[in-house]
Amino acid sequence: MVDVLENKRAATRFRILVEIAERQPAVSQGEIAEAVGVTSQAVSEYIRELVEEGLVEKEGRSRYRVTKEGVDWVFQSASDVRRFVDHVTDDVLGSVQEDAAIAEADVEEGQTVSLSVAEGLLRAAPGDSGGATGVATTSAEAGAVVGVTGFEGVIALDPGHVSVVQVPPVRSGPVEETADIAAACEGASIVTAAGVEAVVALRDAGVEPTTYFAAGEVAADAAARGLDAVVVATQDTVGRVTDALRDASVDYDVTQ
Incomplete structure (x- = not known):
């Protein structure tokens, strides 16, 4: 289990570090104690240990700052917690919740269905094909929406790949050659654009973007569902795009 969930002391350290990061550099130990639910004396002891371990640095009386090492520790712990929560919601609770699927053929309520x-x-298709299965909670004709619960097994799904193509910002001038952009988008299920320059570059290449809102997040979600995606992004916005892809643990590459 994730350390900050398994170990009460680690959880308290995590919360105190987050509180310091939020309030720095002027840090009231009393306010932190109230927020975390421990005594001021306990907060003082935790902070002393965090300073000794190099996760926090003291700048003066009641002035503290989280170090790079402290930020890395908080970030890693938060990432671990997020993965654990995803496991609980997707793998554990997902087996007891109801979800919607498209019926591949006529389905009757209470019938076992194969999922893909x-x-x-x-x-959802009627019957058990040996892979992931569920139980229909509604009846539906082919092509209609059917409710499914009682999920068992794992759906066979190869994650998609995201290609990030950079284009220059407006101050650097227009994109002169769009053939590479058109080639990158060929065969992609989803094409998103980050920045007005990216939208225009795609249209000049004869490609209409699927969306130009939350480009990185949309591409990450598509890849998680097994679709290949392309994000065309200005050099100013590519960092936000790749952050979203990394957060979703998506396989991607960046080209210019």
Whole structure:
């Protein structure tokens, strides 16, 4: 289990570090104690240990700052917690919740269905094909929406790949050659654009973007559903795009 969930002391250290980061550099130990639910004396002891370990540095009386090492520790712990929460919501609770799928053929309520993902959407076919299965909670004709619960097994799904193509910002002038952009988008299920320059570059290449809002997040979600995606982004915005892809643990590459 994640350390900050398994170990009460680690959880308290995590919360105190977060409180310091939020309030720095002027840090009231009393306010932190109230927020975390421990005594001021306990906060003082925790901070002393954090300073000794190099996770926090003291700049003066009641003035503290989280170090780079402290930020890294908080970030790693937060990432571990996020993965654990994803496991609980997707793998544990997902087996007891109801979800919607597209019926591949006529389905009767209470019937066992085989589950698959195609074009990024959950699909249900009557019977048990030996893979992931569920139980229909509604009846539906082929092509209609059917409710599914009682999930068992794992849906066979190869994650998609995201290609990030950089284009220059407006101050650097227009994109002169769009053939590479068109080639990168060929065969991609989802094409997103980050920045007005990216939208125009795509349209000059004869490609209409799927969306130009939350480009990185949309591409990450598509890849998680087994779709290949392309993000065309200005050099100013590519960092936000790759942050979203890294946060989602998506396989991606960046080209210019």
